[in-house]
Amino acid sequence: MIRLLARKLLPQMSGDWKADWPRLRAWLTETHRETYEQLNSQVQGVGKPIHVSGQNRTIDVTHPIHHISAEANSSIIWISLPAEQSGRQGDFATARAVSSFTGPLFLIPDDDNVRLVGGGNINPPTLLTLVKNQVLLLIFDGESWYPSAI
Secondary structure (H helix, E strand, O other): OOOOOOOOOOOOOOOOHHHHHHHHHHHHHHHHHHHHHHHOOOOOOEOOOEEEOOOOEEEEOOOOEEEEEEOOOOOEEEEEOOHHHOOEOOOOOOEOOOOOOOEEEEEEEOOOOOEEEOOOOEOOOOEEEOOOOOOEEEEEOOOOEEEOOO
């Protein structure tokens, strides 16, 4: 999926450097932030193992690859996005409600107890039981996680 960056036009310049600089700086700052977030919207590496206990749980991913295990009768209904991908408003301090993350997540089940239950942010809303040592690929499109076809 290609996400287009909303680009503002360069501010109209009057020719007076001192008067134009604040508008130009604001434009450059916003453009830099949006470009930076787009280019750095993917996390890398292998994260810590995730263990699930209980039904309808949320897991927090920090990297695109995680080993995952679960107790019997446990299920996952929600996959949180990497916190560092949440983005920042123009003031560079206020967190955005929408993450800039899109892309793949690879879950490697270490046992046969891992179950994804659609509903939360996992589509389609069906039960999916993972098989030990068989990697599951999920793709996040900016709104929902979609498991690979099995």
